[in-house]
Amino acid sequence: xxxxxxxxxxxxxxxxxxxxxxxxLRNLSLSEIEVNQLVLAVDEICSNLIIYxxxxxxxxxxxxxxxxxxxxxxxxxxxxxxxxxxxSEYQEPKISNIIKERRKGGVGLMLVNxxxxxxxxxxxxxxxxxxxxxxxxxx
Amino acid sequence: xxxxxxxxxxxHIIEIYGDVDAxxxxxxxxxxxxxxxxxxxxxxxxxxxxxxxxxxxxGVFMSHIEEFKEKEIFFTLFGLSSKVKNVFEILGxxxxxxxxxxxxxxxxxx
Numbered sequence: 001x002x003x004x005x006x007x008x009x010x011x012x013x014x015x016x017x018x019x020x021x022x023x024x025l026r027n028l029s030l031s032e033i034e035v036n037q038l039v040l041a042v043d044e045i046c047s048n049l050i051i052y053x054x055x056x057x058x059x060x061x062x063x064x065x066x067x068x069x070x071x072x073x074x075x076x077x078x079x080x081x082x083x084x085x086x087x088s089e090y091q092e093p094k095i096s097n098i099i100k101e102r103r104k105g106g107v108g109l110m111l112v113n114x115x116x117x118x119x120x121x122x123x124x125x126x127x128x129x130x131x132x133x134x135x136x137x138x139x
Numbered sequence: 140x141x142x143x144x145x146x147x148x149x150x151h152i153i154e155i156y157g158d159v160d161a162x163x164x165x166x167x168x169x170x171x172x173x174x175x176x177x178x179x180x181x182x183x184x185x186x187x188x189x190x191x192x193x194x195x196x197x198g199v200f201m202s203h204i205e206e207f208k209e210k211e212i213f214f215t216l217f218g219l220s221s222k223v224k225n226v227f228e229i230l231g232x233x234x235x236x237x238x239x240x241x242x243x244x245x246x247x248x249x
Contacts (some may be wrong), residue, residue, distance in 0.1 A: 011161065011162045012162060014160050014161060014162055015158065015160070018158070018160075018191065032221070032222050033221060033222045033225045035222075036191070036222035036223075036225065036226070037225065037226075037229070039191075040191075040193060040226060043160065043161075043193050044193060044194055047160065047161035047193065047195070051161055095201075095230060095231065095232075095235070098201055099201050099202075099204050099235065100205065102202045102203075102205055102206070103198065103201070103202060104164075104168070104195070104198040104199060104201070104202040105194070105195070105198050106194075106198070107194045107197060107198065107201070107230055108193070108194035108195075110194075110230060111194055111226075111230065114229050114230070115229065
C-alpha cells in the first residue's frame, strides 16, 4: 500500500510532514526509535527542499509517497521544480570541522545516509525524485 | 516549540518543550546565545519535554562547543528520551557533548 501526502513549501508544514510519516509508520510495528529515525530522514530532505531549494515559497509543492514493501519501506519525495542534486558528488563533511568552524548546519544529509539503507536522487519527467529505502524486520 | 529559562543556585537552566526542527531551532540558538552573552557559566538544558530534534537542533549545540571550551562554560544536557538521545548517538555527538540522565546528576558532576 502506498501512502501519499502533498504539501506546499511552507516551513511550518515540516510538522505536518512529520505527523504524516509518524502515522504511517506506527502501523508497521516498528520501535519508537526506528520510527523517529525514519521521520527524521524524511524531515531532513523536506526541510532542505522547502527552505533552501524553494525559499519557503508556497507556490511550490512536495509530494511524499511511503510504500510498505514487505521487507523494506520505500520513501519517495517528489519535487516538481528543484534543481537536480547530484548525490554522487556529495562529500560528507567532518564533524570536527563543522565544530571548529562553528557551523550550525551541514549534518542533515549525513543523518539521512546513516539512517537509510539506500538514498538515490533522479530526474524523471522533469521531476526531481529522492528515493530512500530502509529494510525492516517486522515484529 | 517553547523555551523557558530558570535559574537554580549557580545553574542557568534552559527547558525545551516540543520539537526543535529547521523552523524552531533559531529560538533555541537565541536562548543559548543570550545565556552566554549574560555571562552564564553553568548552563543546563532540560530535554525532558523535548519530543523531537532534527539536524538544525543538533547544529545549534555543535556551533557553540568551541565557545563553551573557550569561555570555560559548563554545558550539560539532561532528561533526553531514548529516541532523542539516539539522534545524538547517530553522529557520535553524545561523545562531544555532555549528556546525563537527570538534573541532579548534571548538578553533581559540576
